[in-house]
Amino acid sequence: MKPTGRTFIISGGCSGLGLATARDLHQAGAYVALLDVNADAGKTVIQQFGDQRVKFFQTDVSETSSLEAAVNSTVEWIRQTASALVGVVAAAGVGLPAKIYDARTESPVPISTIDFVLNINLRGTLDLIRLAVPHMVKNDPLTEDGERGVIIMVSSSAAFDGQPGQVAYAASKGAVASLTLPLARDLARYGIRAVTIAPSLFDSAMTRQLPEKARKSLERAMEFPVRAGNPEEFSSLVMQSVTNSMLNGTVLRLDGAMRMPSKM
Structure with a gap:
């Protein structure tokens, strides 16, 4: 499927992996609807891209009403x-590390912390997909195979080898990985594909918050190349997922052969 002259919704589209994806799709001639909670970042991106073939909608992906407004505005x-x-590229995500039990306070992790991570990483992904799909199934076939679209989700290495303090994060990203195949099967009759990318340590707003010691420890766990991934390396795999119709129902690890260590 070619992106030229067609519209993509990207959540978390104004920074990191989402922004790199938006840039590549825009350069390929696509129309891009950027969903992001950060209004200032949205204004900056619009200034960089220009207002041709790009729209920004301030969106909190953890709130259905906010997502509904963004999708409806995109449809208009x-x-x-x-x-x-x-x-749809569901790239909005948060980390918020916390161990299930804090020995210092002798208390479990607050359920509000778990809810915050799950609501953005998992619920927000599913909510965006379910709101966008009814519009995608109405498309005329785009290829000889009858393809009508593609949904690209973002998991993580933490889905497979999460570290201490990543219980909520790993649960959210593991769920995204697990739902990929059933989603592809749900949508196969409509010619809509589902692909998930599971990156390891990539340069993003979330990973920049890591202490330098933790970041270096993770980089040492990379086999090759021994560095954090660049957003452009992520977006290039998104573009391949858009254009290669045989990519469907699969989780693609993008990790430099990294397996995250149990301890930093």
């Missing part, structure tokens, strides 16, 4: 551009 924009909604 599509009516003006006559550019079909063919793709």
Whole structure:
């Protein structure tokens, strides 16, 4: 499927992996709807891209009403551009590390911390998908195979080898990995594919918050290359997932052969 002249929704689209993806899709001639909670970042990105083929919608992916407003606004924009909604890239995510039990306070992790991570990483992903799919199934076939679109989700190395303090994060990213195949099977009859990318340590707003010691420890766990991934390396795999119709129902690890250690 070619992205040119077609519309993609990207959550978390104004920083890190989402922004790199938006840039590549825009350069390929796509229309891009950027969903992000950070209004200042949205304004900055619009200034960089220009207002042709790009829209920003301030969105809290943990709130259904906010997502509904963003998707409805995107659909209204599509009516003006006559550019079909063919793709969703669910890249909004948070970390918020916390161990299940804190020996210092002799208390479990607050359920509010778990809810915060799950609501953005998992619920927000599913909510965006379920709101976008009804519009995608109405597309005319885009290829000889009858393809109508693609959904690309973001998991993590933590889904497979999460570290201490990543119980909520690993649960959210493991769930995204697990839902990939059933989602692809749900949507196969409509010609809509589902692909998940599971990156390891990548340069992003979330990983920049890591202490330098923790970051260096993770980099040493990389086999090759021994460094954090670049957002452009992530977005290039997104572009391959868009254009290669045989990528469906699968989780693609993008990790430099990294297996995260139990201890830093």
